[in-house]
């Protein structure tokens with residue numbers, strides 16, 4: 001019997017969903033699904049081992065699911081690169097055409113299509129998002145104007161009908177953040193997320209990752225593995241979030257507590273980004289929990305906003321502004337990433353806590369990313385490309401499309417203010433209010449200069465002073481700049497000396 005088949009559907013590691021649009025309309029009898037593990041691709045940067053295990057294991061489980069559903073799958077395990085198995089596949093199957101869902105990373109679809117030579121390839125649209133380019137682009141009054149997340153979010157609420165009563169938002173308000181964002185109370189209980197243990201396939205992948213990527217960050221073992229690698233298990237983890245954490249998601253969304261990794265966050269981003277879960281099904285489930293009275297509106301609205309507001313906005317910003325967006329550095333930040341980002345070796349309790357979560361789980365919740373790791377990177381003028389590459393390598397849910405706007409835009413304000421009209425810059429006051437870290441820290445959150453003064457404080461004022469001309473007319477920063485103006489010249493120079501002391505120490509590789 002001939003091996004020759006008509007169409008090949010090429011599926012990559014972040015497209016493991018039966019809703020993959022390249023599969024739609026294909027005849028199982030004449031179609032082959034192609035999936036390739038390329039070791040060289042994963043060695044391009046020091047990706048966290050947990051992330052590699054997740055992607056490879058999801059791919060292998062998805063291939064098994066496809067076979068069970070009657071598809072023929074050519075799966076190339078543990079291959080050095082993409083090119084050789086692709087050539088083998090073409091020689092064996094002699095496909096007359098390829099189909100592929102568009103890639104999430106800028107420029108990759110074109111590179112993959114080029115590798116196919118003369119064989120035609122039909123590129124189908126991405127199914128892991130709810131918005132269209134038209135939804136976003138049509139909101140721009142001129143090509144150079146900006147659109148806020150909030151404006152886009154209203155449009156997405158109307159488009160999906162989520163939390164809407166006709167044209168009006170549930171409860172009369174679009175956004176309930178005023179009721180959210182409480183500091184951590186002493187008696188608050190956080191329910192631990194459900195764990196999904198490793199099966200034989202995941203155990204094999206763990207062995208492979210430990211063999212090929214021994215020098216990469218993190219450690220993985222069969223006994224400690226706890227992430228879902230199938231849609232079935234991811235749905236169970238999602239149900240656990242809706243049953244046990246959604247109701248209190250809002251109030252403690254911004255809180256940080258020593259030793260607490262997940263708090264009330266969903267921990268589902270990695271599953272959504274590889275295709276195991278769809279954002280719309282999660283948003284609809286959250287809405288149903290409000291309608292059946294098991295979750296408060298402020299939490300449900302907050303969660304839905306993250307999914308159909310922020311996630312969609314970030315995706316659209318990426319595709320509208322790439323490729324030059326990645327290179328932006330509006331604040332001229334040029335310092336090197338300090339070594340402790342990799343080792344976790346620092347006396348700053350907030351940073352060491354966030355870094356320990358990342359090193360162990362390849363995860364830290366949003367506020368640790370934004371107001372601790374990100375805030376420090378902003379204040380210390382770390383170079384955007386280095387910060388972006390670090391986040392991309394370290395986080396289990398990290399992909400180019402989501403890292404670039406979050407890091408270059410939201411965190412570092414390096415995009416000239418597209419994602420945010422003002423930088424998320426904060427001194428130790430914020431961290432002290434929203435966490436219990438400062439009580440356990442070597443540094444004093446209340447002092448700006450002196451031996452034990454918290455580095456966030458002097459770096460904060462130094463940040464405002466060195467960017468004075470860029471922020472002095474920003475109406476959202478009036479208070480911050482007025483506070484800076486209120487300090488005498490002598491005081492400012494003393495503060496900036498203190499900041500310089502920390503920056504120089506970091507540059508010399510000394511512990512701070």
Ligand SMILES: Cc1cc2nc3c(=O)[nH]c(=O)nc-3n(C[C@H](O)[C@H](O)[C@H](O)COP(=O)(O)OP(=O)(O)OC[C@H]3O[C@@H](n4cnc5c(N)ncnc54)[C@H](O)[C@@H]3O)c2cc1C
Nearest residue numbers: 265266267268269306307310311366369370397398402406
């Ligand atoms: C510096 C920085 C880097 C980030 N890197 C990533 C990343 O690599 N991958 C990623 O998916 N998210 C990223 N985010 C966004 C957000 O922090 C994570 O989506 C979230 O922490 C994931 O954890 P969770 O599933 O428990 O989310 P929850 O707090 O439960 O939020 C619900 C969902 O909303 C979505 N979401 C919320 N905010 C964003 C956002 N800003 N961008 C995109 N999706 C969002 C996610 O899908 C998330 O699962 C980053 C944010 C910052 C500030």
Ligand code: SF4
Nearest residue numbers: 348350428438441454
């Ligand atoms: S005192 Fe400063 S460095 Fe220490 S935990 Fe608080 S904010 Fe972080």
